[in-house]
Amino acid sequence: MDLTGWTWLNEPQKWSTDPLTVHVDPKTDFWRLTGNGEIHTNGHVYGVRLAGDFTVTATFSGDFPAQYDHAGVGLVIDDENWIKAGVEVFDGKRQASTVVARGFSDWNLAVADVFETFTVTAERKGDAVVVKYGLDGAEPTVMMRKAYFPPGVEAFVGVMGASPHGEGFVTQFHEVQLTQLP
Numbered sequence: 001m002d003l004t005g006w007t008w009l010n011e012p013q014k015w016s017t018d019p020l021t022v023h024v025d026p027k028t029d030f031w032r033l034t035g036n037g038e039i040h041t042n043g044h045v046y047g048v049r050l051a052g053d054f055t056v057t058a059t060f061s062g063d064f065p066a067q068y069d070h071a072g073v074g075l076v077i078d079d080e081n082w083i084k085a086g087v088e089v090f091d092g093k094r095q096a097s098t099v100v101a102r103g104f105s106d107w108n109l110a111v112a113d114v115f116e117t118f119t120v121t122a123e124r125k126g127d128a129v130v131v132k133y134g135l136d137g138a139e140p141t142v143m144m145r146k147a148y149f150p151p152g153v154e155a156f157v158g159v160m161g162a163s164p165h166g167e168g169f170v171t172q173f174h175e176v177q178l179t180q181l182p
Contacts, residue, residue: 001176009045009076009156020046020173022161024071029164030084034105040164043084045074047158053181057121057140058159060173064089066166070097072120074160075129077153084160085131085144086120087112096120096133098145108145117174120144125181127151 003020014023022044029040047056056073064070064087072086080103088097088109095109096118112118115135123130129149132140149155159173 001173003046003176006046006048006158009047010042012044012161015046020159020176021170022046022071022159022173023170024069024161024163024168026163026166026168028162029068030074030082030099030101030160030162031164032080032101032103032105034107039079041079043074043160043162045076045156045158045160047074047156048178049154050157050180051152051154053125054157055121055123055177055179055181056157057119057175057177058086058173059117059119059175060086060159060171061117062087062171063169064094065169066163068164069162069166069169071161071171072097072118072159073122074156074158075122075124075149076156077150081150083122083129083131083147083149084162085122086160087118096142096144098131098147100145100147102148110142110144124149124155
């Protein structure tokens, strides 16, 4: 996994490489208005800036002890336009989760509670991002979401983690691939 040139958007207090291990800080999140009027833009994203089409894939693990703890991939254009996708704890279960913000957050879940590792991929082509996942080494073939994402606009793309209500947690990214598409 070559992460040369990658930087942090909201660097966590503690992290290390080989494998990429992120100690997600408490009180961190990406969320915009829906349901509670709150705006949060302090979740951690480790990545690079890309314009055009790309695929980002991450295989990771973690304990995710608290409600809304989450990790996966992040695509951030600005504070109002972003996507985060991966695993999130909701009602005591680890769920496959995607949140899309275009001014307001829009969230969906799929039960995926029993697994050791989770793989998520987000592929941007034109004006759409398709998110898929797989469990325990399986290719990410289960479709979670197809969402509008402004085409051709540069985005900060990489892996992410957040712990809005918990005390933080540790997640390890075992494999990360980022491919610019023609």
